Amino acid sequence: MKLTISLDILEEAFYYVSPMKPVSTVPLIYATFLIEKSQVAYTTDNEPKFIRKIERLFKAAFHEIVQGNQAYREILDQDQLLPLEEHLAQQSQLIESVKAAIQKYPELNLIRLELAGSWPVFQTEAGHLDLTE
Template identity: 80%
Template sequence: MKLTLSLDLLEQAFYYVSPMKPVSTVPLIYVTFLAEKEQVAYTTDNEAKFARKIERSFKAAFREIIQKNQEYREILDQDKLLPLEEHLAKQAQLIHAVRTELQKYPELNLIRIDVAGSWPVFQTEAGTLDLTE
């Protein structure tokens, strides 16, 4: 069975989104895993999720991802200006960190990573969000 989770770095939260991935206005990372029958549990609404032991491994990996990418998370959260190359480099580092951390846990059989939502790539001063207006 495939399980997809949405990683929201700004909120430091994750959500199960299988089978449909919602459209988002915030930067999200979708990670899809291949899970064995015994690795899956079900909510009271009959929605699939990781069994408790597997979810603990995922949470540990997710905490590491958040911690190791704190600087970029703050840049995204504060809508800071960065050169094009720096945004792309930081996004690549983030995706690499997600992959590396999740692969440290053999029980997490990662099969796909997607980025979705609104990721900044190029922005000038005129494109800065002014939250006071």
């Protein structure tokens, strides 16, 4: 069975999104795992999720991801201008850190990572988000 989780590093939260991945206006990372039936629990709405033991491992990995990417989180949160190459380098480092943190736990069988939502790549001062408008 496959289970997908969205990682919202700005809000420091994750959500189970299987089987439907919602469209997002914030930068998200979708992590898809191949899991065994014994690793699955169900919510009261009959939605799949990790059993507690596996979820604790995932939470530890997620905490490491958030802490390890604090600088880029702040850049995204404050909508700072960066050159194209810097955004792509930061995003590449973020993905590598996600892979590394999750792969520390053999019980978490990561099979796919996706960037979704609104990730900045190119932006000028005129494209700066003014949240007061």
